[in-house]
Amino acid sequence: MNPPVATGAPDTTGAQPLLALREFHPxxxxxARFLYMVPSAGIFRMDDAGCAILDLLAEGPxxxxxxxxxxxxxxxxxxxxxxxxxxxxxRAIGDVDAPKEQVPNDLPPADFPLNxxxxxxxxxxxxxxxxxxxxxxxxxxxxxxxxxxxxxxxxTAEESVEFLLQESKDQPVAHLTFFGGExxxxxxxxxxxxxxxxxxxxxxxxRIEFSLTTNATLLKPExxxxxxxxxxxxxxxxxxxxxxxxxxxxxxxxxxTYDVVLPKIKDLLARHRSxxxxxxxxxxxxxxxxxxxxxxxxxxxxxxxxxxxPVTTQEHRxxxxxxxxxxxxxxxxxxxxxxxxxxxxxxEHHGFSNVRDTIEEIxxxxxxxxxxxxxxxxxxVATDGEVALCHRFAGSxxxxxGNVVDxxxxxxxxRFLVDHHIASKTDCHTCWARPICSGGCYxxxxxxxxxxxxxxxxYCTWVRSWTHTCLEIYGALAEKNPKFLERFDA
Amino acid sequence: xxxLKPINQKAARIEAYVEHQAARAAERDMDVIGLRTPxxxxxxxxxxxxxxxxFAPGWEVDSQxxxxxxxxxxxxxxxxxxxxxxxxxHVPDQLxxxxxxxxxxASAQKDxxxxxxxxx
Numbered sequence: 001m002n003p004p005v006a007t008g009a010p011d012t013t014g015a016q017p018l019l020a021l022r023e024f025h026p027x028x029x030x031x032a033r034f035l036y037m038v039p040s041a042g043i044f045r046m047d048d049a050g051c052a053i054l055d056l057l058a059e060g061p062x063x064x065x066x067x068x069x070x071x072x073x074x075x076x077x078x079x080x081x082x083x084x085x086x087x088x089x090x091r092a093i094g095d096v097d098a099p100k101e102q103v104p105n106d107l108p109p110a111d112f113p114l115n116x117x118x119x120x121x122x123x124x125x126x127x128x129x130x131x132x133x134x135x136x137x138x139x140x141x142x143x144x145x146x147x148x149x150x151x152x153x154x155x156t157a158e159e160s161v162e163f164l165l166q167e168s169k170d171q172p173v174a175h176l177t178f179f180g181g182e183x184x185x186x187x188x189x190x191x192x193x194x195x196x197x198x199x200x201x202x203x204x205x206x207r208i209e210f211s212l213t214t215n216a217t218l219l220k221p222e223x224x225x226x227x228x229x230x231x232x233x234x235x236x237x238x239x240x241x242x243x244x245x246x247x248x249x250x251x252x253x254x255x256x257t258y259d260v261v262l263p264k265i266k267d268l269l270a271r272h273r274s275x276x277x278x279x280x281x282x283x284x285x286x287x288x289x290x291x292x293x294x295x296x297x298x299x300x301x302x303x304x305x306x307x308x309x310p311v312t313t314q315e316h317r318x319x320x321x322x323x324x325x326x327x328x329x330x331x332x333x334x335x336x337x338x339x340x341x342x343x344x345x346x347x348e349h350h351g352f353s354n355v356r357d358t359i360e361e362i363x364x365x366x367x368x369x370x371x372x373x374x375x376x377x378x379x380x381v382a383t384d385g386e387v388a389l390c391h392r393f394a395g396s397x398x399x400x401x402g403n404v405v406d407x408x409x410x411x412x413x414x415r416f417l418v419d420h421h422i423a424s425k426t427d428c429h430t431c432w433a434r435p436i437c438s439g440g441c442y443x444x445x446x447x448x449x450x451x452x453x454x455x456x457x458x459y460c461t462w463v464r465s466w467t468h469t470c471l472e473i474y475g476a477l478a479e480k481n482p483k484f485l486e487r488f489d490a
Numbered sequence: 491x492x493x494l495k496p497i498n499q500k501a502a503r504i505e506a507y508v509e510h511q512a513a514r515a516a517e518r519d520m521d522v523i524g525l526r527t528p529x530x531x532x533x534x535x536x537x538x539x540x541x542x543x544x545f546a547p548g549w550e551v552d553s554q555x556x557x558x559x560x561x562x563x564x565x566x567x568x569x570x571x572x573x574x575x576x577x578x579x580h581v582p583d584q585l586x587x588x589x590x591x592x593x594x595x596a597s598a599q600k601d602x603x604x605x606x607x608x609x610x
Contacts, residue, residue, distance in 0.1 A: 037501075040504060042501035042503070042504040043496075044494040044496055045494065049493060086508075090494065090501075099609055362498060363499060364499050365498045365500020367500070474497075478497045
C-alpha cells in the first residue's frame, strides 16, 4: 500500500478543535476593550464580536460551531468566523490541547554592543544616608575599607573611555554616565575624562553623550557652568521637602542637607538649560507622601521630571516599605499617572517620569529577555577599572565580568546571560507582566534573596498593578489622543 | 485585520507577520503534498524515486503488485506505513492513550487531514 497522497484540498469536514482562551491580559479604557498579548506584548483593540467571543470562551472551551450558534443572533456568521480567525492568529485563542508557548531561550548575539557605561569615579560620599546601598546596611562591597581606591585615576578613566569606544562596536553614539559615591568629589577627573572622551570619540567618528548623578551638595557656580557648557545631563538625588530630605539624606554629622542643596539646585536649574534636569527620589517607609514629594520637586523647586524608586533593602529594616505602605504608594502613583494622562490628552508635559518610561515600553511592545540591560548593553566600572554588571555591583568580585584593560570575560558574561534569562526564571513563566518586568532588578534580587538571578517575587503584585494602570493610560491615549503616542515611535 | 485593531508598534508587526503568513499559505505549493503529486510532475517527466529503482530498501512492488507508486524512503514514517505495510512508524499509542485517533480517518488517502496531533 502506498503512503497517503495529499489532495491539496482544505479540510472542511474534519473534527472541530475545542477553542479556549490563551495567554493575554485584558484591560479597558474609555469604554473600549483591549488585549495585551503575552509574551509578544502586542496590543489589540477588540470590536463587539471579539469581546463576545472572548466572554463566551471565558466560561469554558467550546467548538467553533457552538461559538457561531451562541452568537449568530447578534453577529453575522462571517463576522464571527473572521474574528475567531484573527483571534487565533494573534494567539488570543486556540486549541484547548495545544501546548503552552515555551519561553524561548534565545541569547543575545555575541557581538552585542555596549550602549551605556557607568563610571564610578569615586566610591566616597560626603553624605551618610541610612538607606544607601553602597554604604548602608545592605552594602555588597566593603566601600570604606575595601581594596578599591577611593578615587578613580585619570589613567583608569581614559582606559574606560577606550573600553567604551571599543565595546560600543559600530554604534555611532555611546553614553557615559558618571556615578559615585558622590560624583562631584572627583570633579577633576570628570573634566579631564569628558575632554578626553570628546576628542577620542571624534577621532573614531563617534559621539559620546554624558550624564551624571549627584547629591547637589558640592555644586558651585564654576561646576554648574561646566555642566551647562558641556551639555551634561544631570540627575539630582533628592527625597523631597525639608523634613523628608533632612530625615534621610544627611551629612556624616547627622545634619540635614536640604538648606545646603536648595539654593545650589535653583542655581543649576536657572543656568543649565541645555538638558532637562531630573530628580531621583528614593522612597522609604519614612517618606511615603508621594504626591507631596512630587509637587514640591516639580512645582516649588522646578525639576523638569521626577522619578521615584522604592528603596532596595531587606524587609526587616525600619525604613523598608511595608506591604500596606506599598498599597498606599501605588494609589498615589496611580493618581500621578492619571494627572500625567490628563496632561498628555492636552499635549502638555507632566514630569512623572515613571509613567513615561513604562508608556514608551508599552508603545514599542518590548518583550524583555532580561530585567534590564546590565551585563550586556550597560556595564558599571569600579574605581580600579573592574567592570561589573552595573554601577550597583561595581567593586563586587562576584559580579565582575572583566576590566577595562583586558575587556569583557566572555565566558563569565555568557554564564551570567544564561543564568539571568527569563527562560531560567520559572516563577515568571505564568505572569502576564513578564514582557515588561522580566524578573526585575538584579541588585534588588541580590539584596533580598542573596542571588542576582532570582526573580523579585516580593514586588510581583505591585508590578502587575502598576503595569495594568499604565496599560489603561496607554489605551486611553490610543482612544483619545493617538497622535501623542507618535513621540515614542523612534 | 478587519475585526481587531492593532494599537502599538508590536501589534502592527504581528499584523504584518500574520498577513505575510496568510499570503504564503495561499500560494498553491505551500500546502502539504506528496512527492509524486502534481504540480511537481505537471510539466515534466515522472521521476521514479522509489526504492524499487535501487532494489533496496523496501518493496520492489507495492502491496497491490504495482510499481507506479512505490514509497519513498522519506515517506516511510507516516501514518499509512504502519497500517498496511507494518512499518514501525511513530504513531500515537492507539491501544491505551489515543484509542480514537483514527476514528475519523476511514481512508488514509482521503481522510489523512482528519488525523490530528496528539498532545501528551
